[in-house]
Amino acid sequence: MxxxxxxxxxxxxxxxxxxxxxxxxxxxxxxxxxxxxxxxxxxxxFAAPPGDEVLPKGPFGVVVTGGAAGVGYAYADEFLRRGHRVVICDVKDPAAAVEALRAKHGDFVFGETCDVSDAKSVRAFAAAAKEKLGTISYWINNAAINGGRRPFLEVPDDVIEAVVRVNLFGVLVCTKVAMEIMLDQTSTPGHIFNTVGSGVRGGGTPGYVTYGAAKRGLPQMTDSLNAELEGKTQGYTWPPPGKASVGVHTLSPGMVFTDLLLKDSTPELRKFPFGVLAASPEEVAADLVPKILAVEGTGTFVEYLSKERTLSKFYNRFIRRQKSQVIDDDGNVIRRDGVDYNADGVRMLY
Structure with a gap:
C-alpha cells in the first residue's frame, strides 16, 4: 500500500x-x-531524493564497478559533480570514460581494467583503488551482464557460467574485498551497495532465467551479511572489536535505458513497461546518488522505482498523457539529430 x-x-x-x-x-x-x-x-x-542540506559533507572516495558505460558511468559523473573522488573499473579499458569524465570534472577520477568474475583481478583493482583514494567510503557493485534475451535451452553453457560468475560470484568477491578494506578504515564508515535487477522480488524472468536466478541470490547474501555485521553469528565474536563500521545495502536502479535493457527487446516491451517506467542513466544517478550518500547503518534498500515514483510515472503517462522522450508510440527508440546511438538504440554518454 x-x-x-x-x-x-x-x-x-x-x-x-x-x-x-x-x-x-x-x-x-x-x-x-x-x-x-x-x-x-x-x-x-514525494518521490524526490533527499536534499543536499541533509547529506554528509565530503569529499568521499567512491568505487564503481562497471563504470565505463550506462548507469555506472552516470553514477561516477554524479559523484564527481558533487565534489567526490571516484575510481571506476570495467572489463574493457575504461580510458575513454575516464578522459570524458576528466574533461568535465578535473583529475579526480581514475580507471582500472578489472574482471569482477576473477578474484585476483578484483584484489588487484581494490589495491589500486585504495592507493588512489586513500579512504574508500562507498563501493558500488554495479557490473553485470544478462547473457541476452532468449529461451533457457538456447543459452550456451559458457554463457550461463559467465552470467553467474559476474552477477553473483563477482558481487560476492567484490563485497568481501571491500569489507576487508573498510573494516581497517577507522576514520570513516564504509558502505557497500549490491545492485539487484529482474527477479529480485521473486517473480519469474522469462528470457533471462540465469540472470534472474543470479540476481535473486543477492538479497539473501545481503541479509546474511547484515546479520553478521550485527553480531548474530552464533559461536563467533564478529565483527571483531575495534574495527570500523561497515554497512551492506541493496541498490535497485530499476529500468534504465542501457544495453542491458534494450538489447533483444521487442516493440511491445519497449512500449510497456520500458516506455512508462524506464529512465535515462543520468536521471537514475541524480536520484540514487544522494540516497546513497544519505544512508546510515546497514541493510538499507535504495531504489529508483519507489512506490511514489512508480505512481508518479503512471500518473504522468496515463493521466497527464505525457509521452516518453525515448520510445515512440510504435515501440521504436527515438533517435535525435546530433546524438550518437549504438546498434540497439542506446544513447552514447560520451
Missing part, C-alpha cells in the same frame, strides 16, 4: 485545486489541467 502521507497529500492537492476553481474559469479544460498538475507535482515531490 502507498504511504498514508502520500494519499493525504494527493487528496489535499485535489481539494485545493478544485476549491480554487469555485468560480469556473473560461475553459473547464484549464481547471482540469490545473488539478492534474497539482496532483502530479505532489507525487513528484
Amino acid at each position: 502507498l504511504n498514508e502521507r502520500l494519499w493525504i497529500a494527493i487528496a489535499l492537492a485535489t481539494r485545493s485545486a478544485l476549491g480554487f476553481c469555485v468560480s469556473p474559469p473560461p475553459r473547464t479544460a484549464i481547471r482540469r489541467l490545473s488539478v492534474l498538475d497539482d496532483i502530479g507535482n505532489k507525487l513528484e515531490e
Whole structure:
C-alpha cells in the first residue's frame, strides 16, 4: 500500500485545486489541467531524493564497478559533480570514460581494467583503488551482464557460467574485498551497495532465467551479511572489536535505458513497461546518488522505482498523457539529430 502521507497529500492537492476553481474559469479544460498538475507535482515531490542540506559533507572516495558505460558511468559523473573522488573499473579499458569524465570534472577520477568474475583481478583493482583514494567510503557493485534475451535451452553453457560468475560470484568477491578494506578504515564508515535487477522480488524472468536466478541470490547474501555485521553469528565474536563500521545495502536502479535493457527487446516491451517506467542513466544517478550518500547503518534498500515514483510515472503517462522522450508510440527508440546511438538504440554518454 502507498504511504498514508502520500494519499493525504494527493487528496489535499485535489481539494485545493478544485476549491480554487469555485468560480469556473473560461475553459473547464484549464481547471482540469490545473488539478492534474497539482496532483502530479505532489507525487513528484514525494518521490524526490533527499536534499543536499541533509547529506554528509565530503569529499568521499567512491568505487564503481562497471563504470565505463550506462548507469555506472552516470553514477561516477554524479559523484564527481558533487565534489567526490571516484575510481571506476570495467572489463574493457575504461580510458575513454575516464578522459570524458576528466574533461568535465578535473583529475579526480581514475580507471582500472578489472574482471569482477576473477578474484585476483578484483584484489588487484581494490589495491589500486585504495592507493588512489586513500579512504574508500562507498563501493558500488554495479557490473553485470544478462547473457541476452532468449529461451533457457538456447543459452550456451559458457554463457550461463559467465552470467553467474559476474552477477553473483563477482558481487560476492567484490563485497568481501571491500569489507576487508573498510573494516581497517577507522576514520570513516564504509558502505557497500549490491545492485539487484529482474527477479529480485521473486517473480519469474522469462528470457533471462540465469540472470534472474543470479540476481535473486543477492538479497539473501545481503541479509546474511547484515546479520553478521550485527553480531548474530552464533559461536563467533564478529565483527571483531575495534574495527570500523561497515554497512551492506541493496541498490535497485530499476529500468534504465542501457544495453542491458534494450538489447533483444521487442516493440511491445519497449512500449510497456520500458516506455512508462524506464529512465535515462543520468536521471537514475541524480536520484540514487544522494540516497546513497544519505544512508546510515546497514541493510538499507535504495531504489529508483519507489512506490511514489512508480505512481508518479503512471500518473504522468496515463493521466497527464505525457509521452516518453525515448520510445515512440510504435515501440521504436527515438533517435535525435546530433546524438550518437549504438546498434540497439542506446544513447552514447560520451
